[in-house]
Every structure is written in C-alpha cells, then in structure tokens.
Amino acid sequence: MNNRLEQLTESVTLRIADRVRALGLEGKCVIRLQTGDPDFPTHPLIIESAYRAMRTGETHYCNTRGLPELRDAIAAQIELRYGLNFDPGNEVLVTHGGIHAVMAAVFALVDAGDEVLIEDPCWMPYVGCTVMAGGTPVRFAADVNDGFRFSITNLQQKLTQRSRLLILNSPCNPTGRMLDRKTLQEIAALVLAYDLWIISDEVYEALSYGHPHVPTAALETLRSRTITIGSLSKTYAMTGWRVGYAVGPAKAISEMLKVSQYSITNVAPYVQRAAVTAITSPDVAQYVKDMQAIYAIRRSQVIETMKSLSNLKAQAPDGAFYFMIDISQSGMNSEAFASRLLEEYAVAVVPGQGFGPAADSFVRVTFAAPIQEVIEGLSLVGAFITKLLNSPSDAV
Secondary structure, three states, rough: OOOHEEEEEHHHHHHHHHHHHHHHHHOOEEEOOOOOOOOOOOHHHHHHHHHHHOOOOOOOOOOOOOHHHHHHHEEHHHHHOOOOOOOOOOOEEEEHHHHHHHHHHHHOOOOOOEEEEEEOOOOOHHHHHHHOOOOOEEEEEEEEHHEEEEHHHHHHHHOOEEEEEEEEEEOOOOOOOOOHHHHHHHHHOOOHHHOOOEEOOOOOOOOOOOOOOOOHHHOOOOOHHHHEEEEOOOOOOOOHHEEEEEEOOOOHHHHHHHHHHOOOOOOOOHHHOOOOOOHHOHHHHHHHHHHHHHHHHHHHHHHHHHHHHOOOOOOOOOOOEEEEEOOOOOOOOOHHHHHHHHHHHHOOOEHHHHOHHHHOOOEEOOOOOOOOHHHHHHHHHHHHHHHHHHHHHOOO
C-alpha cells in the first residue's frame, strides 16, 4: 500500500455522514447537524441549463481549463465584487469542486519535504493533500481562548527555511472566523520574509455577517503569490454538482492544469453550463440573497437559543454556517462525545478533533439545516451535557 496514504485516516465528517445514512436505512430519524450542505434546492434555472446542455449534445470532452464562457463569468464576478482582474485565458481554472482546486494547487506548489503551514483547526483535506503530495504539514494553533482568532505569533513560531506554502481559509471552516485586512497585512510581512506561496480558500466568501470579506489577493504584495480557491457549492446550493475554480498567477495555474488533466481531464460541460447560469442569472442572484438572509436569521436564532441553554457556549461565527460548541465541561473528548450523542440522542455533529487537536474540546454544528431541527438538536446537546454533569462517572 502507498505509505503516504497510510499516514491518513478517513474523513471524520464523511465517516459520520455515512453512519447517519446507515442509521436512516435502519429507520432511525437523526437530526443532521454534521454536514455543511445547504438545505435549499438548486435553483430550477441552473438545473434547466444542465438539461438543455445535455439535450444539445454537450456530453463530450471540452476545454480542460474550463469552458471559456464560465471562465469569463468567474473573472467578471471577481472583478465586480472586489475590483481584482484575472485573465480568464490563463489565470482561471475550472475544477471538480473546491477540494480538487486545493489538491491541484498543493500538487503544483509542493515538492517532497516542503513544509506547508496549516492552521489548527482546519478543513482536513489541506492536510491530506499535503501528505499525498509528499509535503510535511506543519500545524499552528488558532487562539482558542479568543474564539479561534488567527494567531500571527503561533504562525511565526512554526516558520523555517523549509517553509514553502501557507494555506489560509476565510471565512473558516470549521470556526467561522474571518481574516481582516490588518491581519492579512501582518501575514503578508511573514510571507514575504520567508518567500511563501499562499493558497487562500475562500469558498464561503458570500456568507459573512457584518464582516466584509477581504480577498487575500486584494493585497498588492500578495497578488503574485496567491492562488484563490472558489466554489459554487455553498453559495448556490450546488454541493453535488462538483464545480469549483482557482484563480491566480498564470505560471501556477498552468502547473495546476497539468494536475487537472492527469486527474479529471475536464469538468463535465453540462455542469459548467449550469455554473454559467448560476453566476450570471439575475434570478439566481436574488435566490442567493434570499438564502444569505435566511442564514443570517438562523445564526441569530442559534445565538438566542444558546443564551437560554446555560451549559452551551460558543463564539458567534463571522461567516460560513457553523458554530463550534464548547464541550469541555462534559469531561469527554470530542470523538467520544459526538459518538454517544449520535447513538443515544440521534443528533449528528462533527467532533472538533476531526479538524485538529486544538479543537478537541469542541464539536461543530451546522445551521445549514431547518432551524427547527437546529434548535432541537442544540437542546439535546445541552441535555446530554447536563446528564454528564449530573453523573460524572458516565463521561468515562
């Protein structure tokens, strides 16, 4: 077996999702707060675009960089939102979801033994892709005592002459934290001093709550060394369509293209046609605004619900659609807590340990689910913690 793969474990999030599906087949009703999958349907115009493309014969190979129309739409959207100009001809690559963009970027940038700086906690594919590419993941902890804020000090302490790449994620999965311009400027000073590349995962850019998203590439000093990752999955409720993209310097995108050609050839053309509609349709744009408004309302409702549950503590997220619930008072690690919560209370959450050791006293819950289920699920989490507090021996 491949020694690099033996260093990895299966995705905790996906393993739990598989267990939830198995329980469903057994006839058990589970409150699903584990997966970051919008509970909204894909807009009908997007679906119809895919149908139409299939009916008109777009079911064969296509441009391996992505359909020109989609790359044009991606570049135009970025320019409209942030005033950043990317050449759709050689600075945009369409990928099989955001995770494929991350993988292609890591493989394009990392040689064997290169150190890749990754925040703890993080979305774990960053670590997996680094290991598969032969790199060395170097974790630096977020400030857990300050709501998982990015720690410049902790990052600086991990930098060495072998450091090659820094992976950023804002808004962050799982913590919901966002990087402001001041923090990015502090990061830039270290990046320049150590001559690092940056992969900036910004797939949750459209989901922020009073904190404007600042693209990493908006800093002029970082523009030429940043690959930005985007996706249609969360913004447009298209997780199953598997379409993402990367934008960045032409030399990096060209290397990523090789990874893409040797792994997927191209993203299905009818899916790309659907993506063009998602990005360019005024009706879809309004649908996105409606979803954003609902997420903001849900976030507020979760905050109010936790105020009424004295044993639940969490920092309100700046963006994305997750809360990290502090379970330290339960006396259990997050893996054991999440497992028992699922089996005994039929509530699925993700153990913080699955995102890194810094989050082992937390579980992640999503509010990309019907709010009634979210509130009921949180109440059951509170009930479980209360049970453990009343019977400490039960936490063993």
